[in-house]
Amino acid sequence: AEIAVIGLGYIGLPTAIMFANSGFNVTGYEIRREVVEKLNSGNAHIVEPEINELLLKALKNGKLRATSNPEDIKNKDIYIICVQTPLKEDKTPNLEYLESAVKTVAKSMKKGSLVIIESTVPPLTTVRMAELIESLTGFKAGKDFYMVHAPERVMPGRIFKELVYNSRILGGITKESADLAEILYRAFVKGQIFKTDSTTSEMVKLMENTFRDVNIALANEFAFLAHQYKINIFEAIELANTHPRVKIHIPGIGVGGHCLPKDPYLLLSSAKEDFGLIKKAREINESMPLMAKDLLFEAFKMINLPPEEAVVTVLGLAYKGNSDDTRNSPAYVFIEVIQDDVKEVRSYDPYVNGTHKTLEEAVKDSDAIVIATDHSQFTGLNWEELGKLMRNKIIVDGRHIIDKPPKGFIFRGIGRGEY
Ligand code: SAJ
Structure with a gap:
């Protein structure tokens, strides 16, 4: 299966690397061009044990490529959104990065795509984002595409270990969505996987x-x-x-x-x-x-x-x-x-x-x-x-x-x- 990871930050980059090194063809989409160039030349822009070796391995095997061009993430089977969800000055959530990522995905996806949000989001956000995709594509959530919230739980400094060994929660907008995501994460997750809404x-x-x-x-x-x-x-x-x-x-x-x-x-x-x-x-x-x-x-x-x-x-x-x-x-x-x-x-x-x-x-x-x-x-x-x-x-x-x-x-x- 072909995967696009949207947002190559503290979580997106390690996740993209893990899937690439598990045999998937991964395209990492990141709007910061300097980050894309750096990554494609084999240098991670974040500090984390093992990251440069694992990145080089993925690049060498031709399994990972970073891009700023939305054309490069068209018609993927799986989209994994890992963008930041910061607060505004008034401490209310700023979902502008998430919404823009979801819009990019809506333009790129095909019937049958699985869309995963790894970002930490306010309750009810995944359901709302599924509705946004429905309105932009005319697809029906749970029927024409699948959607899951799969929160990351890793601790900076231990990311590559914790990605593998931590247990994982997969919240599907339908049961089938969560079942599909379970098959996907089993590619490298050795911890337990729990499914819910x-x-x-x-x-x-x-x-x-x-x-x-x-x-x-x-x-x-x-x-x-x-x-x-x-x-x-x-x-x-x-x-x-x-x-x-x-x-x-x-x-x-x-x-x-x-x-x-x-x-x-x-x-x-x-x-x-x-x-x-x-x-x-x-x-x-x-x-x-x-x-x-x-x-x-x-x-x-x-x-x-x-x-x-x-x-x-x-x-x-x-x-x-x-x-x-x-x-x-x-x-x-x-x-x-x-x-x-x-x-x-x-x-x-x-x-x-x-x-x-x-x-x-x-x-x-x-x-x-x-x-x-x-x-x-x-x-x-x-x-x-x-x-x-x-x-x-x-x-x-x-x-x-x-x-x-x-x-x-x-x-x-x-x-x-x-x-
Ligand atoms: N701190 C204290 N007292 C404590 C523990 C921490 O003052 O007893 C302070 C630390 O000094 C630091 C802050 O809290 O300034 C946060 O540090 P942390 O080690 O508690 O957590 P993070 O932010 O590095 O990572 C947390 C983790 N969540 C939990 O432990 C529940 C991590 O597993 C999550 O993946 C991460 O947040 C995240 O991304 O959400």
């Missing part, structure tokens, strides 16, 4: 990330309380988690990435009413950079340092540890909320370009270090040595990198109320 699978995907977001918000609220009761929340969480049915998440400076900050809003967006819990959790998580700011300014006060004279070094810009991904990273939100109040904000990240190339340069003569990402490189640092380079010695730990506060420092940390 498309609105259920849309909910499942959004519930997974909302579950994580709400749980992190709860941990963050516990951390907030720990400062008032003067205890170390990490000790308390460890003890609570010895209960067989309790698994508290990790509090921190914020929740970033492409999914967790937006999916709870997508989940609510098709509903007329809700209870408010999910929105409140988002508010809590979005406010965490401000909590880090309060801790920093509390430390300034202790040494009578006027904030407008302070030089602050942020360690870590990526949204999570050992990653170069900065999408919605709380580190940038933190920088934004302090930069007008302090003299200078510097940054250092081993995977991302910050203001300084080395850690030593970044901390030299600065007054405070704020840890915003849990890179493994930051765990074993010799803080006392680094402290010698600094003008004042303040550390604000936003990611629980430091367990025992280093000597000679004023130490503040999210959830560390025991000082």
